[in-house]
Amino acid sequence: MLQLSDKVRKRHILLCFIAFGVFMQTYAQSNVRLNNFWDNLYSINPAYITNKYLGSIGIAARKQWMGFPGAPSTYLVTGTLVLDKLNTQFGVKAYEDMIGYTHTSSASLSYAYAVNLNDDWRLHLGVAASFQSLWYDMDMIRVDYLTDPTIPEKLVRTNHYNADLGAELASRSLRIGISGQNIFSMFRNNNQDIANSNFIYATYRNFSEEESQIDLGGGIYGVKNMRVYQMGLSGTAYFKNAAMDDLFQVGVFYRTPNEMGAIAGFNISKSLYVSYSYDFNVSGISRSSTGSHELMLILHLNKRDECHTCY
Numbered sequence: 001m002l003q004l005s006d007k008v009r010k011r012h013i014l015l016c017f018i019a020f021g022v023f024m025q026t027y028a029q030s031n032v033r034l035n036n037f038w039d040n041l042y043s044i045n046p047a048y049i050t051n052k053y054l055g056s057i058g059i060a061a062r063k064q065w066m067g068f069p070g071a072p073s074t075y076l077v078t079g080t081l082v083l084d085k086l087n088t089q090f091g092v093k094a095y096e097d098m099i100g101y102t103h104t105s106s107a108s109l110s111y112a113y114a115v116n117l118n119d120d121w122r123l124h125l126g127v128a129a130s131f132q133s134l135w136y137d138m139d140m141i142r143v144d145y146l147t148d149p150t151i152p153e154k155l156v157r158t159n160h161y162n163a164d165l166g167a168e169l170a171s172r173s174l175r176i177g178i179s180g181q182n183i184f185s186m187f188r189n190n191n192q193d194i195a196n197s198n199f200i201y202a203t204y205r206n207f208s209e210e211e212s213q214i215d216l217g218g219g220i221y222g223v224k225n226m227r228v229y230q231m232g233l234s235g236t237a238y239f240k241n242a243a244m245d246d247l248f249q250v251g252v253f254y255r256t257p258n259e260m261g262a263i264a265g266f267n268i269s270k271s272l273y274v275s276y277s278y279d280f281n282v283s284g285i286s287r288s289s290t291g292s293h294e295l296m297l298i299l300h301l302n303k304r305d306e307c308h309t310c311y
Contacts, residue, residue, distance in 0.1 A: 034060055034076065035253065035277040035294050036263050038219050038234065042078055042091055044199050045179035046110035047126030047166030049089045053300045055081040060296040065281065065289040070100035081301075087114045093128070104194050106132040108164065120171050128164040132182075132194045133157060160184070162194065176202045198224045205238065214239055231256045236263070244270065258283040261292070273298040 033044055040058045041048040050056065058078040065071035080091040091110040096103065108130030115123045135157035166179035178200045185196040205217030215238040223230045236251030248266040261279025268274060275298075280291040 033223075034062055034074070034296065035261060035279055035292075036060075036265070036275050036296055038203060038236075039265065039273070039275060039296065040078060040298060041168075041175070041177065041201075041203075042080055042110075043076060043093065044181070044201075045126065045166040045168060045177050046091065046108075046128040046164050047112050047124040047168045047177065047179065048175075049082065049112050049114050049122075049124050049126075049168075049170070050080070051122070051170075053082070053302060054084070055079070055089075055301040057299045057301075058296065059298075060294065062292065062294040064292040066291060066293065068289040071289070072097060072099045074098075087116075088112070089114075089126075091128070093130075101137045102134070103137060104132065104134050106130050106162070106194060108162075110164070112166075122170050124166075124168040124170060124177075126164075126166040126168075126179075130162045130164065130182075132160050132162050134160075134194060160188070160194070173206060174202070174204050195225065205236075234263075253279070255279070271300050271302060273300065 034040075037043050040056075040060070042056075043058070043060075056079070058076070060074075060076040062074040062076075063071070064073070074095065074097045076093070076095040078091065078093045080089055082089045089110075089112040091112070092108070093110070094105075094107040096105045098104075108128045110126055110128035112124055112126035115125075117123055162182045162184045164179065164181045165183060166177065168175060168177035170176075179198070181197040181199070182194050183196065185194060199221060201219060201221035203217065203219035206215050208215055216236070217238065218233070218235045220234075221232050223232075232253060232255040234251055234253035236249050238249045239247050241247050244267060246267050248264070250265075251263045252261070253263065254260045259279050259281045261277055263275060263277040265273060265275035275296045277294040278291055279294075281289065
């Protein structure tokens with residue numbers, strides 16, 4: 001990979017994170033993310049690049065607040081492909097999010113580039129372009145007294161182009177990232193758009209040398225949406241044996257202000273991973289909801305023996 005001098009490297013890192021920090025001061029309404037995005041960080045950051053696999057395909061579904069009328073349902077598909085010798089990753093992402101009679105959908109293409117800072121650290125930079133739609137299921141709308149005859153005209157489908165930006169510092173055990181989703185939305189600033197969202201996160205995992213030992217890891221993140229700030233914490237235990245580094249994992253998480261839950265994941269094979277999560281909101285929603293359920297499948301494309309980006 002391209003090697004940089006210490007002075008140039010530090011300057012590039014500082015400029016990147018200052019630039020992305022500017023995007024944190026923006027407008028937003030809502031954002032789409034999953035509980036177990038830690039297993040697929042590409043879903044929130046186009047700069048995420050795995051050095052372990054040639055690529056991956058992920059499928060996820062989330063049903064939030066079961067039993068609560070109009071509660072969100074989310075479906076997500078991602079795919080990445082690493083061109084190892086070019087230090088490059090191409091990716092695709094598509095999702096649909098349904099909240100009541102409101103439907104949002106997005107399809108995006110991304111490009112990410114990795115620079116070796118030294119033997120232990122890499123800098124990832126990523127950008128994504130997306131086509132998005134916001135529309136309404138008119139059959140679900142019930143109005144007894146239609147006081148505004150222009151309501152049907154206001155609830156027409158709208159289409160937009162958007163963009164995501166991301167940066168990430170990665171080592172074998174630690175990742176620190178920042179991303180801005182739907183950057184163009186902060187300039188349009190209207191309700192007929194998919195909102196801008198901003199993430200900052202750090203995740204750590206130790207890698208023990210003993211085959212039968214348990215590895216431990218955890219993550220912390222922050223999200224900004226409009227005037228709402230949210231934080232989350234998670235902890236995970238990774239179990240392995242002689243045949244597989246990651247046989248299965250279990251973890252717990254807490255998300256402000258009032259949600260907590262658990263995640264369990266299992267490697268069916270060296271290429272196929274499945275995870276399930278359950279979370280419960282302990283606020284007033286708990287009177288009408290039995291909790292949220294989420295399922296994710298990830299198919300990894302294993303690398304050949306020669307690896308230019310592995311640590």
